[in-house]
Amino acid sequence: MPSSTVENYLKHILLLSEGAQDLVSMGELAAALAVVPGTATTMIKALAREGYVAHQPRQGVSLTPSGRTVALSVLRKHRLVETFLVNVLKMDWASVHAEAEQLEHAISDEVLDRLDALLGYPATDPHGDPIPSRKGKLNFQVYASLATCALKQPLRIVRITEQTAEFLQFADQNNLLPGSTLSVTGRNLTAGLATIKTAGTRAQALSITAAGKILVEPLRR
Amino acid sequence: MPSSTVENYLKHILLLSEGAQDLVSMGELAAALAVVPGTATTMIKALAREGYVAHQPRQGVSLTPSGRTVALSVLRKHRLVETFLVNVLKMDWASVHAEAEQLEHAISDEVLDRLDALLGYPATDPHGDPIPSRKGKLNFQVYASLATCALKQPLRIVRITEQTAEFLQFADQNNLLPGSTLSVTGRNLTAGLATIKTAGTRAQALSITAAGKILVEPLRR
DNA sequence: CGCGCTATTTTGAGTAGTCAAAATAATTTA
């Protein structure tokens, strides 16, 4: 069985390659795991020896099928645990990420299946992140963000791509949760600002950087 | 924060000194943790340096107040998690011990408090083991066992003191669960057997060793 | 083409936890 260190490495490689090209650089991997780059290199060489990753020296690293299986299983645990903590234990959605970071390594498949059933087989976690299926299928979908979508169109928030407690608290306070509806009334790239308007509230400004972390879909029907 | 290895050492010292004299020998501690005795000695010396235990060389080890606090917190997590797994997720009571062995190190106090509330602040876990309070009070009570109680008296099972899946499965199949009522009809110390009679079933034999692991209280009222 | 910047890799060292086997202490037996 892979240690929780190994699980964290594999999960972060998966996360960092989501959507992007397949090779993850040592620099970004080390930063994501909060270790120095040399540590990541050493570890990746060990993981390559064990068949979890393919390492292109000085280029980057990618998951093998076996590494991807482990990574998806850990990610599934992480996101189902987050959902449990928010939906059942009513915890603050900004704090559950840190909890799940530990629990994802301690939960058995048996417990996970029962949690999944208890929750009604959810497709996404509280942040809108897709939950990999038991079989290891990750429903990857490309969405526009508040930084890239069309202006003045009714939108629904589907996902917040940023796990830090600060950002999530900010989103919560401004009613920017998955499910809420809004539209972007204007955008000023020079100033780096977007103006948004949510249902019950008045217009507010948002940095383009923050806007890019909030994914939306056009409100149809 | 103590590592999960340290937590396991402290928890097992607490369990092994439950009821008995205070000093736990290196031999029994090593056996409980499935390490060789030399490893336990080395580790205990480190724990003594960190103030978690008092080590009487060649005599044994006992918890300091600080070590006891940690041990009680881990034990509380263990038993509340077991209760959650059985009562909410409807897991087999024989398998939850192994699950809790991991989860006890990954659960935060915040999550634990909410779990406690969800479960209705239970006093004991599914095996009848007392759950330490948030303040660290462990309700230790001396009970008779099926090996020591009076004969022909109506009894209620209050606790099963043995965590192995085999024994718990056996107890389950013979309806020997906390709460069930029965009486001991006879005992033959020479043959090492006890005969018991539960409500709906016919009399059955039980080894004295097994009987000693089933704690009971006289059925009053 | 060669110089310099940056990311990566290598090297050397340290911590936590473990085991096998030898040394030692304590206790039991004769």
Next chain:
DNA sequence: TAAATTATTTTGACTACTCAAAATAGCGCG
């Protein structure tokens, strides 16, 4: 009380993971 048995401790070695700092490779620019 001396020898034998048993439990504990010590020693030396190993794995997993980490960092600091030095070495190296791969650019991009002049």
